[in-house]
Structures are given as structure tokens and as C-alpha cells.
Amino acid sequence: MKNQTEKILHCMYGEKFIEPFIQLVNENFPSSKHYFIIIKNKKFHIKPRSNIVFLKSNMSAFQKCLIYMKHLNQVDKIILHGLFDRDILLVLFFQPWLLKKCYWVMWGGDFYFPQKRSWIKKQIIKRIGHFVTYIKGDYELARKWYGAKGERHECFMYPSNLYKKYDIKPNEHNTINIQLGNSADPTNNHIEVLEKLLKYKDEDIKIFVPLSYGNEEYSKSVTLKGKEFFGDKFIPLMEFVPFEKYLEFLGEIDIAIFAHRRQQAMGNMITLLGLGKKVYMRSDITPWKLFKDIDIEVFDVENIELDLIDEVIKQNNLKRIKVYFSKENYHKQLTRLFEA
Numbered sequence: 001m002k003n004q005t006e007k008i009l010h011c012m013y014g015e016k017f018i019e020p021f022i023q024l025v026n027e028n029f030p031s032s033k034h035y036f037i038i039i040k041n042k043k044f045h046i047k048p049r050s051n052i053v054f055l056k057s058n059m060s061a062f063q064k065c066l067i068y069m070k071h072l073n074q075v076d077k078i079i080l081h082g083l084f085d086r087d088i089l090l091v092l093f094f095q096p097w098l099l100k101k102c103y104w105v106m107w108g109g110d111f112y113f114p115q116k117r118s119w120i121k122k123q124i125i126k127r128i129g130h131f132v133t134y135i136k137g138d139y140e141l142a143r144k145w146y147g148a149k150g151e152r153h154e155c156f157m158y159p160s161n162l163y164k165k166y167d168i169k170p171n172e173h174n175t176i177n178i179q180l181g182n183s184a185d186p187t188n189n190h191i192e193v194l195e196k197l198l199k200y201k202d203e204d205i206k207i208f209v210p211l212s213y214g215n216e217e218y219s220k221s222v223t224l225k226g227k228e229f230f231g232d233k234f235i236p237l238m239e240f241v242p243f244e245k246y247l248e249f250l251g252e253i254d255i256a257i258f259a260h261r262r263q264q265a266m267g268n269m270i271t272l273l274g275l276g277k278k279v280y281m282r283s284d285i286t287p288w289k290l291f292k293d294i295d296i297e298v299f300d301v302e303n304i305e306l307d308l309i310d311e312v313i314k315q316n317n318l319k320r321i322k323v324y325f326s327k328e329n330y331h332k333q334l335t336r337l338f339e340a
Helices: 018-028 061-072 086-094 096-101 119-127 136-146 190-200 216-233 243-251 266-274 286-293 311-324 327-339
Strands: 008-013 034-039 052-055 077-081 102-105 130-132 151-153 176-180 205-210 234-237 255-257 278-281
Touching (some): 052 061, 061 086, 077 096, 086 096, 151 327, 190 216, 243 266, 266 278
Parallel strands (some): 205 234
16 A cells, blocks of 8 residues: 655646646645645746745755755655756756656656757666656657656646637637647747748638747747738737637637647647647657547648648547546546556
């Protein structure tokens, strides 16, 4: 029987999907068992709680390392939400006995392009005890690129990755509404897609581009190019809006295009597929195989067409998304992960 007093420490960045995750954990699992160290992000508010320690962005590396060392050695399990922070990497490298109790939630940007990763990070990935991802292909890449040997645990990890039934009543529109990308991150490859869409510039289209967070200079360059190519048909979305408002926007979308060359924007894609939208992505990245394996039809970004999604495909996608990305499946995954 598992020790009921086991302590679990979550190390994470204050991103937009973290507050709902903490709330869910505290409501569904013993809050006395879970602790959180969060590197603050001013843009996304995390509610203070008794089981949260905040690391301020202006803290010195020495201060952060001391806090990490204190907490990491006092818990039974460490869940690393992304593997980005240099200071925690240093602590883990110089205290390798901690790695066997580390569970790394793989975000994608923390291990893709291995040639850019430090030697220390490569050694940690190679020796870390556990990998948390529902995308098996990402785990296989970690084994191939870094010689990883740890155990994989299937888990969606964040509520943003779940299917939810939304009562959205879309307004009638005469245009074909296209969403391009999910942020002002260059990995969206916006301009590459805009060039592919140029042949449709005289069609009744609107191209909506979420640019509310990410690289500000990149956002400006994408907006300039989009306006040059498509004029008023190009609509940059510069303001961060509440989730309910964003859902209304997604309800108006007909086609969504994601040209990332790695696993990224999964929450966006799952929500769009759950709303019955046509989703384009690259066929050579790990999420493509995930969707194909669970019989969800997505389309290759190399062959963009403006016809709307077939009703049969739409209904099958809805059915598959609803079953696989369900709250019930998610809760089972979290229970297994926390009790492993």
C-alpha cells in the first residue's frame, strides 16, 4: 500500500494553464500532499496558497538554488513541469541522487533541437527517472537523442488539454475564417504559411492570428507582412482575452493552421478538434502520429485547401476527442502518476 503521507513537489513556471492545474489538484487530491515552487510570471496570475512558494524573477541564482535544495530533499517525488530553469538543472546535476524521484513533464521546447542543449541538461535527461507525456513519440525522441532510460507515464497533465463540451452558438459568417498559429513565437512559422495562403488572397477569407504573448518584435514583423499580403483580411489579435472570450473566437473559426516543427499548441488543437474544426499541422511531428493512432483526422499543412471539414470526419473527430481526452481518463492518469 502506498504511503499516504508521501510528499510531492511540483516545480513550474507561472504560465496560463498552471492556475487551473493547481486548483484541480487541490480540489481532487490531498492538498497537504502537494507543494508547488513557482517562478512568477506577471502576465498570468497564480493565486497565493499555503502550499505554494513563489520565486521572484529578480532572485539571484544563489537564492534560487538554496530554495530548490531545501525543498527537493524534503519530498518523496519531484514533478518538473518543463525543464527550462538553469538553476534547478544545476541543483539536480550536483545532487544526482534526486533524479530517480524526478518526473519530468515534457513540454517540447525543453528538449527539441538537442544540438542547442547544454551538456548538463543532456546528462540530466539521460539519467532522469521518469517521463510524463501522452505523446509517445516525444518520449521516443528523448531516448533517441539523449539516451534516456527512465519510465514513461501517460498523462495529459493540464486541464487545457481536455475535451470540454461548450455551448457556443457561432454567428453566421460569409467568409472562411482561418486561425493561424497560437502565439507570437517564431516556431509558429507564420510567414511561411502566409506565403502558402497567398493564392487565396482574392477569396472571401479572414486570417486571424493570435499574437498576444511571445516575441514582440516578431509579432510586429508578422503583422507587417500579413497586412502587406492580405490587407484588411489579416487580423492580428494583440490583446490577451479571458478563456470564455477566446472560446467565442474559436467558435467562429472554420480552419486552423499550425506549422510548428515540434510538439506545440496541443491545448489549442484539442479544443478546436473538439469544436469540430478543420485542423492543419505538419505530418512529420509527433502529435500527427498521436492523432492518427486514436483515429482523429488532421490535415497536412503542405496541402492547404479552403474547403470545410467533411461532416462525417467532423463527427468522428468529435467522438474520438471526447473519449480519449476525457475528464475521467485524465483523473485516472493523475491518480496513477501521483501514486506511482
